[in-house]
Amino acid sequence: MAPKAAPAKKAVPVTKAAPVKRAAVATKAAPAKKAVPVTKAAPARTVAKATSVRAATSPRAGRSTVGSVKKAATASDPAPLTGGDAWSVGELAGVRAELEVQATALRGEIVDAEAQDAALKRDSGGEGTGDEADAGSxxxxxxxxxSLANNSRDLLMQVERALSRLDGATYGRCENCGKPIPKxxxxxxxxxxxCMACKRREERR
Incomplete structure (x- = not known):
């Protein structure tokens, strides 16, 4: 019965690795090559454009800030006087005329005081002898x-400051605190x- 081993030879064709060849074909990474174009950085270019647009718009923002600073500077200018503290054009013209008269009078007083002082100085220097009472007088x-000349100089400086404030359209406001001076x-x-408050503080110093 040993000669019946012929069916074992039929098992040899099972070794055909046809499925293995199909697996080898499956290993071809052709689809992987198609995935390479995904690395295109097109979105990165758009991001760069966006950043450049932002950088280009930044000077405009700077200009707007400069404009706001200028507006703040102009907002600090004193507002015109209103209500009972306001002055009409005619009233300001009358004030200017009165101040100019005072300035002229004060300049004359200064000249007279300086002339009197020079005369007294000459008299006291020309006399070689004299009693002490006369010299003291x-x-x-x-x-x-x-003292009169110095007082007139101080008043003249104040009058000239008032005239300059008329020229600068700031007359009627305290030069110290900026508040309106009562009319x-x-x-x-x-x-x-x-104003009275600032004047009192100055006199107490």
Whole structure:
């Protein structure tokens, strides 16, 4: 019965690796080559454009900030006086005329005081002898004339400041705090450049 082993030879064709060849074909990475174009950085270019647009618009933002700073600077300018503190064109013209008269008078007082002081100085220097009472009297007169001249100079400076504030359209506001000076005070003292509160603080110093 041993010769019946012929069917075992039929098992040899099972070794055909046809399915293996199909697997080899499956290993071809042709689809992988198609995936390579996905690496195109087209979105990156659009991002760069967006950043350049932002960079280009940044100077405009800077200009707008400069404009806002200029607006803030102009907003700090004093507003015109209103209500009872406001001055008409005719009233300001009258104030200017009065201040100019005061300035002329004060300049004359300064010239007179300086002339008197020079005369007293000559008299005191020309006398070789004299009693002490006379010398003391002349010294007192000289000091008095110098005091008058200094006082007139201070008043003249104040009048000239008031005139300059008229030229600068800031007349009627305190030069220290910027608040309106009451009109009644300016009508009594046209050369006043400070409100009462600031003037008192200055005098206490």
């Amino acid at each position: 002349k010294t007192f007169e000289r000091e008095h004339e110098m 009644a005070r300016l009508q009594a003292l046209p050369a006043a450049t400070m």
